[in-house]
Amino acid sequence: MKSNGPSWLARTSGIVLLGSTLALTGATPFWGEHGHVMSGLAAATDLPADMPAFFRDSRERLGYLNYEPDRWRDAQMPEMNEALQYDHFIDLENVPAEALAARDRFTYLAILQRAGLREPQREGGLLPFRILELHERLLVEFRLWRTTTDAETRSWIEQRIIDDAGILGHYVSDGANPHHSTIHYNGWAQGAPNPDDYTTDRTFHGRFESRFVGAKVRLGDIMPHVRPPARIDDVRATVMAHIQTSNSLVPRLYQLEKIEPFGENTQSPQHKTFVVERLAAGVNLLRSLWYTAWLNSAP
Numbered sequence: 001m002k003s004n005g006p007s008w009l010a011r012t013s014g015i016v017l018l019g020s021t022l023a024l025t026g027a028t029p030f031w032g033e034h035g036h037v038m039s040g041l042a043a044a045t046d047l048p049a050d051m052p053a054f055f056r057d058s059r060e061r062l063g064y065l066n067y068e069p070d071r072w073r074d075a076q077m078p079e080m081n082e083a084l085q086y087d088h089f090i091d092l093e094n095v096p097a098e099a100l101a102a103r104d105r106f107t108y109l110a111i112l113q114r115a116g117l118r119e120p121q122r123e124g125g126l127l128p129f130r131i132l133e134l135h136e137r138l139l140v141e142f143r144l145w146r147t148t149t150d151a152e153t154r155s156w157i158e159q160r161i162i163d164d165a166g167i168l169g170h171y172v173s174d175g176a177n178p179h180h181s182t183i184h185y186n187g188w189a190q191g192a193p194n195p196d197d198y199t200t201d202r203t204f205h206g207r208f209e210s211r212f213v214g215a216k217v218r219l220g221d222i223m224p225h226v227r228p229p230a231r232i233d234d235v236r237a238t239v240m241a242h243i244q245t246s247n248s249l250v251p252r253l254y255q256l257e258k259i260e261p262f263g264e265n266t267q268s269p270q271h272k273t274f275v276v277e278r279l280a281a282g283v284n285l286l287r288s289l290w291y292t293a294w295l296n297s298a299p
Contacts, residue, residue: 031173031279032210033067035217039173039279040066040166042222043286048229051294052145054158055165065166066173087171089180090125092247100240105129127175131239134168135289142297169286172242176282179205181247188254198254199261208253208262208275215264216272217279225280229287231295242285246278 031039041063047056069088075081096115102108105126112120141164145157174180183189186205188198232238252274260268 031177031213032206033070035209035213035279036067036070036170036173037063038217038219038222039176039283039286040064040169041219042226042280042283043169043290045223045226047287048291051291052158055161055290055294058162061162062166062169065163066169068167069170086121086126087130088125088127088174089185090127090243091123091183091185092181092244093183094123099124100128105133127171127180128239128243131168131171131175131289132236134164134171135235135239135293138164138168138290139293139297142294146297146299165290168289172286172289173279173282175239175243176246176278176285177209178246178250178253178278179208181243182250184250184254196251196254197258199257204257204262208257211264212262212266212271213275213279216266217275221272221276222279222283225276225284226287227284229284229291232288232292235289235292238285238288242281245281249274249278 041059043066044056044059044062049056069084072080072084094117095112099108099111099115102111108126108129109120109124112124117123138161141157141161145154145161148154148157179185183192184198187200187202188194190200194200256262256268256271256274260266260271262271
């Protein structure tokens with residue numbers, strides 16, 4: 001069962017309020033916006049020439065859209081906030097292995113409920129299913145684009161493709177952050193065994209993905225790690241492995257925090273190496289998801 005740490009709604013509300021404060025003070029807002037936009041720009045750089053020109057020419061827009069789902073997170077708009085907030089994370093410690101093989105989010109939630117989670121979306125999260133849903137939607141839209149002959153209709157489909165490709169990027173980037181794969185999303189969870197005395201500080205998430213990234217990481221740090229995209233044979237398995245890898249790095253993330261807390265003044269080079277590698281992991285998966293959707297949309 002999930003620990004008695006702060007709820008996802010509480011952390012969402014905190015991010016919204018802190019993001020507003022940072023925006024007013026001119027500091028880097030809640031990867032925070034800086035990390036997400038960099039991820040989108042890096043992913044959209046030097047895409048294969050066999051992808052459509054309209055897509056390759058949309059680099060700046062794909063960068064902007066990578067942060068878009070966080071712009072929808074507002075505790076003052078409960079209908080929207082409640083519907084969308086669980087797409088940003090998965091608490092793998094609470095999720096039985098068979099749930100990850102569920103054919104869709106609703107079957108997944110039913111498995112979690114049978115496993116004893118009273119609020120399965122809150123205690124489990126939906127991140128991998130959101131990634132898979134958007135990837136499939138992108139594939140369908142590429143198919144439509146290939147077969148549509150009316151120029152105006154094709155232009156509308158192009159807009160839909162770019163929008164969904166950019167939004168997909170947000171969730172892939174979230175999955176690269178270990179905090180989004182664990183119950184220990186903002187300091188070690190209350191009530192969970194903590195033999196290594198990891199921090200329970202409730203500013204950890206923001207200090208890591210926003211303040212540190214905003215102050216210490218630039219696009220040029222990520223680009224040397226960007227690889228040519230490749231067709232993915234098993235998209236579901238690859239997406240699940242992406243998130244499970246992030247979860248396996250949770251102890252490393254907390255060990256780094258013990259060595260030196262993350263923040264705008266952190267000096268440790270190993271902290272930057274860790275963050276750049278995580279950002280690049282999201283970028284490389286995103287590029288391959290885009291490319292796979294394009295290739296698999298062919299008749």
